[in-house]
Amino acid sequence: MIRALTSLAVALALTACATAPAGAQTPPVVDAPAGPVRGVAQDGLNIFKGIPYAAPPTGWRRWRPPAEMRRWRETRDATQFGAACHQPVARGESIYAGEAPTMSEDCLFLNIWAPEDAKDAPVFVWIHGGSLVTGAGSEPAYDGARMAAEGVVVVTINYRLGVLGYLAHPELSAESRQKVSGNYGLQDQIAALKWVQDNIEAFGGDADNVTMAGESAGALSVMYLMASPEAEGLFDKAIAQSAYMLSMPELRSRTHGDVPAEGLGWWLQGQLGQTNLAGLRAMDAQALTVAARDAGYAPFGNIDGVYLPAQLAEVFEQGKQAPVPLLAGFNQGEIRTLRFLVPPAPADAAAYEKEIRDRYGELADTFLSFYPSDDMAESMLATPRDALYGWTAERLMRTQTALGQNAYMYFFDHGYPAADDAGLHAFHAAEIPFVFGNRDRTPPRWPAIPDTPVHTAMSDAMMSYWLSFARTGQPVAEGQPDWPAYGRTASYMHFEETPVVRQRLMPGMFELHETVVCRRRAAGGIPWNWNFGVISPPLPPAAPGCP
Secondary structure, eight states, X not given: OOOOOOHHHHHHHHHHHHHSOTTOOOOOEEEETTEEEEOEEETTEEEEEEEESSOOOOGGGTTSOOOOOOOOOSOEEOSSOOOBOOOOOOOTTOTTOOSOOOBOSOOOEEEEEEETTOSSEEEEEXXXXXXXXXXXXXXXXXXXXXXXXXXXXXXXXXXXOHHHHHOOOHHHHHHSTTSOOOOHHHHHHHHHHHHHHHHGGGGTEEEEEEEEEEETHHXXXXXXXXXXXXXXXXXXXXXXXXXXXXXXXXXXXXXXXXXXXXXXXXXXXXXTTOSSHHHHHHSOHXXXXXXXXXXXXXXXXXXXXXSOOSOHHHHHHTTOSOOOOEEEEEETBGGGGOGGGSOOOOSSHHHHHHHHHHHHGXXXXXXXHHSOGGGHHHHHHHHHIIIIIIHHHHHHHHHHHHTTOOEEEEEEOOOOHHHHHTTOTTBTTTTHHHHHTXXXXXXXXXXXXXXXXXXXXXXXXXXXXXXXXXXXXXXXXTTSOOOOOSTTTTEEEEESSSEEEEEOSSTTHHHHHHHHHHHHHHHOSOOOSSXXXXXXXXXXXXXXXXX
């Protein structure tokens, strides 16, 4: 049961009202089951920042599952964001780089924007991206005020990143009651969703109408959560923006060419000059984070049989994922800001064609029809875009539709001068400021979005579609086209200068990449991560069940 305001909370609120300057808004105090918090009243919203949803994962709790906090008695100040989780901060000239955040291992915080009169309002939980290495729920682009002004409770979360969030290690597994390790960042996300279930009613939200959403690594996390038995029942709808369904390492065995997650932990221990887990736990958190990144450690979820039971491709095709409505899609220029995914180009068109024919065999002609040699530069951008993001979006549409759930696909192809002039048309994450209505809150090097009617209308439309989906499971925007479910017609919303409904995005693209992945899965020993195009391993032979 959600508790009523305690007498202490009421007294605090009355005191604040009595002592506030004339015209000032009384700070809102909410007595949630977790404990009382005091936020900020602003433009018809109640805003709460830096609320802990789990005990600090510090000291002996490093690389342990998130622990539930005891209810606090004193009213907590919730007017400032909590620390971000440890992450590398030197990111060069990246358009995604903002100011270096305050960081701590004590970082399991969430933030809430709620209409001041909210009651049983839909809840929109945002999981930030950043390759499971960087990011925080406090980034200005994720400010939830403009969404919340439309009647939705917005929640953004932090979760452990990098080596602190995903390290698996035999000694850690031995410590675990479940005999597993890694996936701590995923466990944090589950803990945050559980906190929302237990507490959001006190802030005016409806715990029975929760949409979880994320972009890039946040969308990967959405898929992890849809596949995780531990997250069952914690959300009612899902949004995955630029998701990528990679092969995952298993905890202790090698099945798809990936090093077992525990073996990777042993390897990293040696790379960092440590002889045991105690040595790793004794390292400074930021030094450990940076050293692991520099050694080549890349965080991913691992198949442990508890939090992640099987490969995502297997879970979704067997219909074992969460049976919820889904909105998902990708961007036309995904790779234009992710050049590290593009391999070195062959010397010329002839060399490119030879590489493709050597690697794709009987599928080479089909491959070259999509990614021709006469525009090699563009083809080498389009290949990883489609193999990672396009294939994933279509696969999510097909598998969720097969479950009997409505699935809505989009293709973001909206440009503007600063981005287009820089060769960054519809780049990775470019849709986020339009969805949140925060076109003026992007990082310093982000191509500036002009304040014009065209872009205002696009932002209004996208926010309306996303929030309508959060309310009802159907994306609707006043004055905009009806967005049909993917269904049998493979319908999708094409966000060009304006939203336009179309059918069958890139016919045959999905089938090409599905065949490649299917054959790799059947052959075993071959991951389906970043190895496409001119760096693809030779195509395995045809296999039963593969298109």
